[in-house]
Amino acid sequence: MSAQTLYDKLWQSHVVHTEPDGTTLLYIDRHLLHEVTSPQAFEGLRLAGRKPWRLSANLAVADHNVPTTDRKNGIADPVSRLQVDTLDRNCEEFGITEFRMNDVRQGIVHVIGPEQGATLPGMTVVCGDSHTSTHGAFAALAHGIGTSEVEHVLATQCLLQKKSRTMLVRVDGCLGKGVTAKDIALAVIGRIGTAGGNGYAIEFAGAAVRALSMEGRMTLCNMAIEAGARAGMVAADDTTIDYVRGRPFAPRGEQWDQAVAYWRTLHSDAGAHFDLVVELDAAAIKPQVTWGTSPEMVATIDDCVPDPARESDPVKRGGMERALAYMGLQANTPIDRITVDKVFIGSCTNSRIEDLRAAAAVVKGRHIASSIKLALVVPGSGLVKKQAEQEGLDRIFRDAGFEWREPGCSMCLAMNADRLEPGERCASTSNRNFEGRQGAGGRTHLVSPEMAAAAAIAGHFTDVRKLLS
Amino acid sequence: MDKFTVLNGLVAPLDRANVDTDAIIPKQFLKSIKRSGFGPNAFDEWRYLDHGEPGMDNSVRPLNPDFVLNQARYQGAQILLTRENFGCGSSREHAPWALLDYGFRAIIAPSFADIFFNNCFKNGILPIVLDAAEVDRLFNEVAAQEGYRLVIDLEAQTVTTPSGHVFGFQVDSFRKYCLLHGLDDIGLTLQHADKIRAYEARRRQSEPWVFM
Ligand code: SF4
Numbered sequence: 001m002s003a004q005t006l007y008d009k010l011w012q013s014h015v016v017h018t019e020p021d022g023t024t025l026l027y028i029d030r031h032l033l034h035e036v037t038s039p040q041a042f043e044g045l046r047l048a049g050r051k052p053w054r055l056s057a058n059l060a061v062a063d064h065n066v067p068t069t070d071r072k073n074g075i076a077d078p079v080s081r082l083q084v085d086t087l088d089r090n091c092e093e094f095g096i097t098e099f100r101m102n103d104v105r106q107g108i109v110h111v112i113g114p115e116q117g118a119t120l121p122g123m124t125v126v127c128g129d130s131h132t133s134t135h136g137a138f139a140a141l142a143h144g145i146g147t148s149e150v151e152h153v154l155a156t157q158c159l160l161q162k163k164s165r166t167m168l169v170r171v172d173g174c175l176g177k178g179v180t181a182k183d184i185a186l187a188v189i190g191r192i193g194t195a196g197g198n199g200y201a202i203e204f205a206g207a208a209v210r211a212l213s214m215e216g217r218m219t220l221c222n223m224a225i226e227a228g229a230r231a232g233m234v235a236a237d238d239t240t241i242d243y244v245r246g247r248p249f250a251p252r253g254e255q256w257d258q259a260v261a262y263w264r265t266l267h268s269d270a271g272a273h274f275d276l277v278v279e280l281d282a283a284a285i286k287p288q289v290t291w292g293t294s295p296e297m298v299a300t301i302d303d304c305v306p307d308p309a310r311e312s313d314p315v316k317r318g319g320m321e322r323a324l325a326y327m328g329l330q331a332n333t334p335i336d337r338i339t340v341d342k343v344f345i346g347s348c349t350n351s352r353i354e355d356l357r358a359a360a361a362v363v364k365g366r367h368i369a370s371s372i373k374l375a376l377v378v379p380g381s382g383l384v385k386k387q388a389e390q391e392g393l394d395r396i397f398r399d400a401g402f403e404w405r406e407p408g409c410s411m412c413l414a415m416n417a418d419r420l421e422p423g424e425r426c427a428s429t430s431n432r433n434f435e436g437r438q439g440a441g442g443r444t445h446l447v448s449p450e451m452a453a454a455a456a457i458a459g460h461f462t463d464v465r466k467l468l469s
Numbered sequence: 470m471d472k473f474t475v476l477n478g479l480v481a482p483l484d485r486a487n488v489d490t491d492a493i494i495p496k497q498f499l500k501s502i503k504r505s506g507f508g509p510n511a512f513d514e515w516r517y518l519d520h521g522e523p524g525m526d527n528s529v530r531p532l533n534p535d536f537v538l539n540q541a542r543y544q545g546a547q548i549l550l551t552r553e554n555f556g557c558g559s560s561r562e563h564a565p566w567a568l569l570d571y572g573f574r575a576i577i578a579p580s581f582a583d584i585f586f587n588n589c590f591k592n593g594i595l596p597i598v599l600d601a602a603e604v605d606r607l608f609n610e611v612a613a614q615e616g617y618r619l620v621i622d623l624e625a626q627t628v629t630t631p632s633g634h635v636f637g638f639q640v641d642s643f644r645k646y647c648l649l650h651g652l653d654d655i656g657l658t659l660q661h662a663d664k665i666r667a668y669e670a671r672r673r674q675s676e677p678w679v680f681m
Contacts (some may be wrong), residue, residue, distance in 0.1 A: 016664050056681065152655050160643075373594070434489045
């Protein structure tokens, strides 16, 4: 058999049936659900008199609408409450396992899947959410789906898919101090653009990727969708296997050994063909800060806001001008002169224990600038929160002037009460800087947890490497 | 799902690249548990001068006169003409629901984001990829001629301009078949139920931990 990519292997092992035009019925191992994209799917099942095909494949959690402050009295906003209650009712009616709002295992769907071992190497994982690409960090084929597909997976345990092309993003060399997986992700998007990955499944490889923890690999795969690729993935290795061992949904005993033997085959074979190869040198990557309203509008911390006058493509120039107007920025402003109003450390990109440790290391013994209106830390799950508290990270953040909140999506998309006011500027560890993403009129700059922490301390963007030395 | 065969529709131009699904339907409207009624809030932040929230009477809200879809000449448009990477960002199917509810049945662009592209077919919207030069030409023609219409023939896979110029486009044969007949994917898939069960039986042997 010819050399296969990791994607080929994952795809092939899940094919149930293929139509003559290549449309394939692909089997889905794990289906994660949340409150925003599932109600219409359950309603569809009910109307058609259908039942979930395999209950054990599903795991549900409410994350987008949940408040991050006191939860004892439930959810104040009646519309949010209805959506969360609807998920509870649907899961009860159909018999689906759900971590409810006050369960310590509750959290952002892409944080809890891996944390519980519900995401395993070799699986196909889907969720009605584009950042499902996160789970590809486990050598899984994982991508977001729409609500019709949520219903389709519930009813049939399959998806209709066309095979993607393959892209290898190889990051060789060694990341510098204070440079993170988030910076790799933004550097890749800066290079290939937000449409660069359209139609591709991306495999991240190279020494710098191998050296990342699972948290870092999840951050990287999480952002694959911002590069236009539905799926991002990393081959399985000892780091993967060590992370999965002992998690509640992970296999045990004899099955564990059998699983590990299989998982060790989940990598691209030597000489496997990729349709496109992109190479980056990790040592050359600097801390990244987005300046516009698309993740591809990114610069390095020692750079300036670009000048549209120097862009020859009229569509691009128009986009840049609009972005600068929206962001309230002048061309050629040094990035480290941009002041921020709010800081958000959280989201499925950067809310895991390692992210919080890294941000805390920057913050420790310091205090946020007096100009900062609000600095939030929102752990990705109840278990991350508990762990952080055991390590004393909550104290470090609180002492520095941060607020320490309950887990959820929070200000990543501002469906709950956490949001930017019009014109407010935020250093955010989330993944999207679209217009209005963090609140109507809000201005988002995407950065790593370390860079967000540094911005909170300085009151403006600053090179975290200077704070670390 | 409604069938899509031949559409003779008014064209509205949205001259922006990378229009994301947050822009197509802002998040506050995602709190609905229904799949209809999103049309009045399509492009909400661009379309209205005030800030929209669910439950508002949209008919009395101040329209943004600078937003192209608000112009009188584009009222009733069924075909959206736009730029590259349309529908990027969040996977929310509320985006195609909003466009459909607004009245669009077809979208023409040089490229689309994957998940959005897929979601369109599930809702009877035909996304058409033409090359950038062809899209440019259509933008020019729409601007030049009020009441500009295109005829889209899915069976023949053609877009025909008022002057009779014909552009061909590609579409997967399976998606085309489903759209032409307004077929429900789930029903089609369940015709393969035996194959799904046989597949599961094999995997239960080789990877039993997946089924715990
Ligand atoms: S944290 Fe943000 S990007 Fe992630 S699932 Fe929640 S809303 Fe989506």
